[in-house]
Amino acid sequence: MTSLHDQNSVTSASASPASIARGVLSLPYSNVDDVFVDGAWTPAIGTDRNPVTDPATGEVWGSVPDGSAEDIDAAVASARRAFAGEWPRLTPTERAGYLLRIADEVEKRATEISLTNTRENGSPVAESSGAAANAAGILRYFASLAGYLEHEDVRAFPRGGGESIVRRDPVGVCALIAPWNFPINLVVSKLAPALLAGCTVVIKPASPTPLSIRLIVDAVAAAGVPAGVVNLITGSGRLGDVLVRHPDVDKVAFTGSTPVGRRIAAASGELLRPVTLELGGKSSAIVLPDADLDAMSSVLIRSCMRNTGQTCYISTRILAPASRYDEVVDMVTATIAAGPQGDPLDQATVFGPTATESQFRTVLDYVESGRAEGARPTTGGRAASLAGGLERGFFVEPTVFADVEPWMRISREEIFGPVLSVLKYADVDEAIALANNTEFGLGGVVFSGDESAAFAVADRMDTGSVGINFFASNHAAPFGGRHDSGLGTEYGIEGLNAYLTYKSIHRRK
Known part of the structure; x- marks a missing residue:
């Protein structure tokens, strides 16, 4: 599925308080004929x-x-x-x-x-x-x-x-x-x-x-x-x-x-x-060995789990060099775990519910398949109701899987929910091969301290759009998939x- 293609940073609704009670909402439309x-x-x-x-x-x-x-x-x-x-x-x-x-x-x-x-x-x-x-x-x-x-x-x-x-x-x-x-x-x-x-x-x-x-x-x-x-x-x-x-x-x-x-x-x-x-998409974020992980952390959610993972272009596969794999897993885990999940009418909420009950069940099925196939959840991995506090609604905990192999379902198929997979690569050629080893070709990101090196990698990725150290699209540039x-x-x-x-x-x- 797809996304909001946005040149601008997300802003707050000027008339919205920090948290809005549903009972006092007065919306222009509800039941219409x-x-x-x-x-x-x-x-x-x-x-x-x-x-x-x-x-x-x-x-x-x-x-x-x-x-x-x-x-x-x-x-x-x-x-x-x-x-x-x-x-x-x-x-x-x-x-x-x-x-x-x-x-x-x-x-x-x-x-x-x-x-x-x-x-x-x-x-x-x-x-x-x-x-x-x-x-x-x-x-x-x-x-x-x-x-x-x-x-x-x-x-x-x-x-x-x-x-x-x-x-x-x-x-x-x-x-x-x-x-x-x-x-x-x-x-x-x-x-x-x-x-x-x-x-x-x-x-x-x-x-x-x-x-x-x-x-x-x-x-x-x-x-x-x-x-x-x-x-x-x-x-x-x-x-x-x-x-x-x-x-x-x-x-x-x-x-x-x-x-x-x-x-x-x-x-x-x-x-x-x-x-x-x-x-649909199943895009990859390639983390080059010289990447600044603090800078990556600041754009991770927007680039890889925007809108509770319900965005077509986001890079839900993170490809990390073997030499820094544990470090990348730790950073991704900490960043996702720190994002508040809760009432989407609260301005502080980062992760809301999945959009429908059907999608909720689909995402949980993927989470279970990741466990069954040997991936290791480092945060999340459950319906949020099991953690307490979000018993109502269609909430899945934002989830990160480590030890993911390319053949696993969570690595190959579009989940369209709050699930990230972190894969390991030995060298840049393998990273590009992993990024291109998919039926999709919509988005992607390259993280690196060397913009020229990142551009060279982006040029080899078989996909419609690639961001360097962030992802956003441009109303003046074509957006489409391969x-x-x-x-x-x-x-x-x-x-x-x-x-x-x-x-x-x-x-x-």
Whole structure:
């Protein structure tokens, strides 16, 4: 699954006290009956419901419509009408103006977005309070690319005698399907380039996190975006399948698990439909022998266990030189053990719950497999309820495993929870081979006191992004995975190009 791609440090929600009692929370949305179609909140056609559960308590606190195929038809038809209207015929600069207004409106809703997000998926408020600012940053970055779309691209025939004018046209109606771990930014990273390109969209959030995205749609409406350009449908995974295969959808953009991504890729291939897939990861942090472990400790959680390990790009495999293996294990263990776990509405919390009961059970299964296969837990390794104090909710203790071998499940498979594996290598060539010995290729980090040496190692890693002594992504640079981590990229001009189709008009000269 995936992550928040954030240039900025996490900030605090300005209106949030150190710890917020759930009983006094007043959120804009909890139990709702409508979807957003044709510029208005409209009663859903489907009558089924999807509950929204607080993973910190296990309590249901909201619900949304579990939309029907008829709801999808209505949303796609709305987007199709809008695509036939004024939106794609505005200049890119005019569309950029809308993006800037959406960014301002998103920031006005920062606290509501943060607290709704946290109650949906358990992301600590210290994490979720940065979501609105980051989303606004994504919108403003893509607005800055209007000039790229307006530049006339004229290419001469190589042998002379003529030239071609290359037009960049919007691809059409786009299905935007997002996961539950970063429900705001993994929609906005698709929405912003789609809108700038002139596309219209239907958004389908993950079923555990359907409420916080409504605040983004509210921001879109407040910014005056024409009716039908942005539509929102909520529901279970089966609804995503209906949307992906809808005959009037022109492109699919999906972030989520690799197995679901394969099914979407197969359907899109069958329909000859372009698709962007940002999928799972099992990234490695290579610790070179000269690494400063104190400096590494200061960025370890953000680089390797961000959002309670529910981040696609994080380096959950730490590759340590044999000469410093015990030292690295001790540092990683101490750093993870010192991170407070508890109520995600408390600003001091570093590790919250897993987002769903299903994920809770999956993570515990991986922990047990690590023990059974001979790995040694140095901290954590249990449901947090067994330690006392967190009897409610879906909490797994942040866990570090030492003596991990490459063949073990915890070393090979994406866990998507608070579990780190520390592996040993003999030399740099073996470290790179271990890092590349995976079906995935999404993120990675190299820790070293020698930036040139770290860059050389990063260059040999078969992965979409690598950080040197930290990990963060850049809205202006492409983010995407190799192998089982996906197809295509988001961010940068490359991410905008994913929402364009091209036409060459040839003329004699």
